[in-house]
Amino acid sequence: MSTKVLTLVGSLRGASVNRKLAEAAAAVAPEGAEVILYEGLASVPFYNEDLDVEGQVPAAAAALREAAGEADAVLFVTPEYNGTTPAVLTNAIDWLSRPFGAGALKDMPAAVVSASPSGFGAQWANDNTRKALGVAGAKVLEDVSITVGGRFEVFAGTHPKDHAETATELAGVVSALAGALEPANA
Structure with a gap:
C-alpha cells in the first residue's frame, strides 16, 4: 500500500522555485510514497463561515477537502511573502481545519519545506505554517522541516x-511523512 502525500505549494507561479521543490519531492519520493501536487489552490475562495454550509461548500473548497481526505499526509511548500506564509496556503489551512476539531488535517502527519532567495530560506513562513498546521490539528513533524535558502542561483x-543536497533533503522529508504512518498501519 502506497502512502499518499498531498502537496500544497504557496506560490501560484508555474516556474517558481517552490513549485520545482514540490516537483522534486515527487521525483525523489521513496518507494511506497506517492507525492501528489495539488493544482486547484488558486480557485479556492477565501474562507468564510457563511460559505461553509453543508451541501453548499464552494466546489473548489470541497475538492481541496476531498483531496486531503484521500491523502495520508500533507506537505506544504512555501515561499515567504512579507515575512509570513502566503495567503493561498493560510486559506487552504483555514478550509482544511473546518469543522473545528474534525477537519481534514486532524491528526494528519504534516511537514513544511520553505524556500526563498535569502540565506534564511523563508524561515518565518516555515515557522508560521507549522504553527497554523498544529493549531488546525495536524501532527506536525517538527524535526523534518527544511528551509532552502541561498540556492536559487543553482536552480536557475x-x-x-x-x-544532490536538495534531493536528499526532500527525500528525507517524504520518507519521514510516510514513516509517521507506520505505527498506525502496523
Whole structure:
C-alpha cells in the first residue's frame, strides 16, 4: 500500500522555485510514497463561515477537502511573502481545519519545506505554517522541516531534483511523512 502525500505549494507561479521543490519531492519520493501536487489552490475562495454550509461548500473548497481526505499526509511548500506564509496556503489551512476539531488535517502527519532567495530560506513562513498546521490539528513533524535558502542561483540551471543536497533533503522529508504512518498501519 502506497502512502499518499498531498502537496500544497504557496506560490501560484508555474516556474517558481517552490513549485520545482514540490516537483522534486515527487521525483525523489521513496518507494511506497506517492507525492501528489495539488493544482486547484488558486480557485479556492477565501474562507468564510457563511460559505461553509453543508451541501453548499464552494466546489473548489470541497475538492481541496476531498483531496486531503484521500491523502495520508500533507506537505506544504512555501515561499515567504512579507515575512509570513502566503495567503493561498493560510486559506487552504483555514478550509482544511473546518469543522473545528474534525477537519481534514486532524491528526494528519504534516511537514513544511520553505524556500526563498535569502540565506534564511523563508524561515518565518516555515515557522508560521507549522504553527497554523498544529493549531488546525495536524501532527506536525517538527524535526523534518527544511528551509532552502541561498540556492536559487543553482536552480536557475538545475532542477532541484538534480541537486544532490536538495534531493536528499526532500527525500528525507517524504520518507519521514510516510514513516509517521507506520505505527498506525502496523
